[in-house]
Amino acid sequence: MAQYSRVRGSVALLRLTNPPVNALSAAVSRDLERAVRSACADSAVRVLVLRGHGGTFCGGADIRELAGLVDVPFRVGVSSLVALVDAVEAAEKPVVAAIEGVALGGGLELALGCHFRIAHGQARLGLPEVTLGLLPAAGGTQRLPRLVGFPAALELVATGRDVSAEEALALGLVDHVTDGDVEEAAVEFARRVADEPLASRRLSTRPPPRPADLDTLLQVALERAQRRARGALAPVACVQAVRAAATLPFTQGLQLEQELMAALLPSNQARAMQYCFFAQRIVGKWSLPGGANWRNSPARAVSRAAVIGLGTMGRGIAVSLVRAGIPVVAMETDEKQLRVVTAMLEREAAKQRRSPDSYLQLVQFTLERRDLGDADLVVEAVFEDLALKKRLFAELSSSCRPDTLLCSNTSALDVDALAAATRRPELVVGMHFFAPAHVMKLLEVVCGARSSPVAVATAMQLGKRLGKVSVAVANCPGFAGNRMLKPYVEQASFLLEEGATPQQVDAVLEDFGFAMGVFRMSDLSGLDVGWRVREEAGLAGPTVPPGESARRRHGCRYSPLADLLCEHGRLGQKTGRGWYLYEGPGGRAATPDPWLHDFLDQYRRRHGLRPRRIDQQEVLERCLYALANEGFRILEEGVAAGPEDIDTIYVLGYGWPAHRGGPMYHVAAVGLPAVLSRLEHFRRLHPDVPQLRPSALLRHLVAEGSPPISRWRELLKGLRSQL
Numbered sequence: 001m002a003q004y005s006r007v008r009g010s011v012a013l014l015r016l017t018n019p020p021v022n023a024l025s026a027a028v029s030r031d032l033e034r035a036v037r038s039a040c041a042d043s044a045v046r047v048l049v050l051r052g053h054g055g056t057f058c059g060g061a062d063i064r065e066l067a068g069l070v071d072v073p074f075r076v077g078v079s080s081l082v083a084l085v086d087a088v089e090a091a092e093k094p095v096v097a098a099i100e101g102v103a104l105g106g107g108l109e110l111a112l113g114c115h116f117r118i119a120h121g122q123a124r125l126g127l128p129e130v131t132l133g134l135l136p137a138a139g140g141t142q143r144l145p146r147l148v149g150f151p152a153a154l155e156l157v158a159t160g161r162d163v164s165a166e167e168a169l170a171l172g173l174v175d176h177v178t179d180g181d182v183e184e185a186a187v188e189f190a191r192r193v194a195d196e197p198l199a200s201r202r203l204s205t206r207p208p209p210r211p212a213d214l215d216t217l218l219q220v221a222l223e224r225a226q227r228r229a230r231g232a233l234a235p236v237a238c239v240q241a242v243r244a245a246a247t248l249p250f251t252q253g254l255q256l257e258q259e260l261m262a263a264l265l266p267s268n269q270a271r272a273m274q275y276c277f278f279a280q281r282i283v284g285k286w287s288l289p290g291g292a293n294w295r296n297s298p299a300r301a302v303s304r305a306a307v308i309g310l311g312t313m314g315r316g317i318a319v320s321l322v323r324a325g326i327p328v329v330a331m332e333t334d335e336k337q338l339r340v341v342t343a344m345l346e347r348e349a350a351k352q353r354r355s356p357d358s359y360l361q362l363v364q365f366t367l368e369r370r371d372l373g374d375a376d377l378v379v380e381a382v383f384e385d386l387a388l389k390k391r392l393f394a395e396l397s398s399s400c401r402p403d404t405l406l407c408s409n410t411s412a413l414d415v416d417a418l419a420a421a422t423r424r425p426e427l428v429v430g431m432h433f434f435a436p437a438h439v440m441k442l443l444e445v446v447c448g449a450r451s452s453p454v455a456v457a458t459a460m461q462l463g464k465r466l467g468k469v470s471v472a473v474a475n476c477p478g479f480a481g482n483r484m485l486k487p488y489v490e491q492a493s494f495l496l497e498e499g500a501t502p503q504q505v506d507a508v509l510e511d512f513g514f515a516m517g518v519f520r521m522s523d524l525s526g527l528d529v530g531w532r533v534r535e536e537a538g539l540a541g542p543t544v545p546p547g548e549s550a551r552r553r554h555g556c557r558y559s560p561l562a563d564l565l566c567e568h569g570r571l572g573q574k575t576g577r578g579w580y581l582y583e584g585p586g587g588r589a590a591t592p593d594p595w596l597h598d599f600l601d602q603y604r605r606r607h608g609l610r611p612r613r614i615d616q617q618e619v620l621e622r623c624l625y626a627l628a629n630e631g632f633r634i635l636e637e638g639v640a641a642g643p644e645d646i647d648t649i650y651v652l653g654y655g656w657p658a659h660r661g662g663p664m665y666h667v668a669a670v671g672l673p674a675v676l677s678r679l680e681h682f683r684r685l686h687p688d689v690p691q692l693r694p695s696a697l698l699r700h701l702v703a704e705g706s707p708p709i710s711r712w713r714e715l716l717k718g719l720r721s722q723l
């Protein structure tokens, strides 16, 4: 696990070995500590270089231990790591960290215990513990501010953001960056510093920097963390721990860090976030009914891509591709959009500290379909209109190379219908990005009935290359994410009919931890999007069969409230009014609108609906259980392979709070029998709402004694699966 060998006579080279990411399990930490002590005791050794095996320094503490998934008490992992970092820092001989790949979490804390840090130019460094519901508890919150100052330390610890080697150098986090061999550079560096005094290099003994505005800075950071945490405990604890570095001596700061960690480690929030971490890895292990899977189906290389349509979605997709270094041919007729995408690329280049040209030269704008001919993969991102898309796919099928993959960014339309319009249905898949596509981490890969393993593998792999988490789902209206949104939005609308207000419903959902309540979200994305879909489905507008009552469709309850707002020209933020009032068209600040409240009153009167007081619990249960119930149906039909897929989609694509794990994790945590009983209760009260009828899978799981969520995937394999 950790060996040392002597190189160039007096340099001890320690190699941390625990593939795939050299995680510091309790055993590995202890082993490395022993190796450090023996190297220090070796009189032939003057200086130590610490590196990781296989191109990675260290991915941090072993999350499986912290999450209680292996048979090692989590506190043992923490204390072994603390002891290791302390031993490294206390060494009487200089220790140089040679960082390549990543130094994350406990891995960076280990590097902070070293006296010098050398990084490869491509390395990434960070303290992502907060994303696991934890904090850096091997001295990271105390050493980092002593090295890089409070503003940077507060930001890095509370957000978990990782930085490039270049940024790390600018922050003072590393001493030197090399684009050559990091081990060689570190050994060279070590020989130069072998005789340097170490006192000032031990961060625990350094006084923390004290800028004049430190108190204000700490207060602002705490308030910001509280505001942004939306109920999550870890970001606030992170700031409290870093703040201790300003007010307490090192050992007492460390003590507080440990106490905060002891509170976070066994918390439900940390469990939920660690579940999310593993869920995001499980979803990469896709399989298809014929036996093809992530292991046996290699992806095709994508060295040139094309994007059709540079509207909101296409622009973000093009930027994502360019950022990943993939040349893009972008087809768009509207010159205004070309200017927008150019400006976006310039901004992105500045963010990544690259020259604008390095990005702009990767994009070729065109009006001609023949220029797409050479692409390995085309992503269509035109208007959401099935007939238009089918025409386009038919044309692409004749104008592109026969092996070009044809992908659609549709968010709900039938991928099989698009495939059927081509002469290569096996090379058609859905690639459903989420807006803004260069920011959002989720990609739904929609596998059509005829999509080939290579098409699925290539789309999944491309998503990963773009820095996203790809989730494979089967083709059905709305796929997994948008399909589950429908009953959720519907319940919210029914609640308005029954007496709630948009701000009441949103406040409950935002208190739960959603980035945005359902009505604010609908105003942001535009009410007309759903209106168009409902018109096409014969639910709204002129296509509704004559004689259909306003509040019923196909014998079931229907709320026309959103349609009525659209008819009043209230399309959301873009028109300056929707469920809320905004400063003007394009405004962002939502305020309650007296017009809407009058409108709701009149609507209720017109339909003989007597408003009643609706409590928070009912809002939460009706909205969230209806959504999760649809999730069970999706699992039952095999549209998604497991609860981890649905939870990943909701956390990364729909603002579901990670500290609550995702909709399926949430209902499992509440208890399936309780959820079933509440759904049965609501179903009795609303017999004309089919979405409240508990799904067969939920009933089945309850009948089986509510097995833990980690077993559902296996149980589902016995059911019909499209994946």
Ligand SMILES: CCC/C=C/C(=O)SCCNC(=O)CCNC(=O)[C@H](O)C(C)(C)COP(=O)([O-])OP(=O)([O-])OC[C@H]1O[C@@H](n2cnc3c(N)ncnc32)[C@H](O)[C@@H]1OP(=O)([O-])[O-]
Binding pocket: 020, 021, 023, 059, 060, 061, 062, 063, 064, 077, 078, 081, 102, 104, 105, 106, 107, 128, 129, 132, 134, 135, 136, 137, 138, 278, 281, 282
């Ligand atoms: C104690 C004091 C406080 C300290 C706390 C910490 O350090 S908390 C930790 C703070 N650190 C972090 O939060 C960093 C978490 N890790 C990452 O961000 C990424 O894994 C990566 C960037 C290191 C590599 O990305 P990549 O795309 O190349 O690879 P990939 O992501 O697909 O993973 C490959 C396999 O490795 C597994 N695995 C990974 N890390 C760990 C781990 N620490 N542990 C255990 N396992 C880990 C992962 O599950 C997967 O297993 P599978 O499915 O094959 O059975």
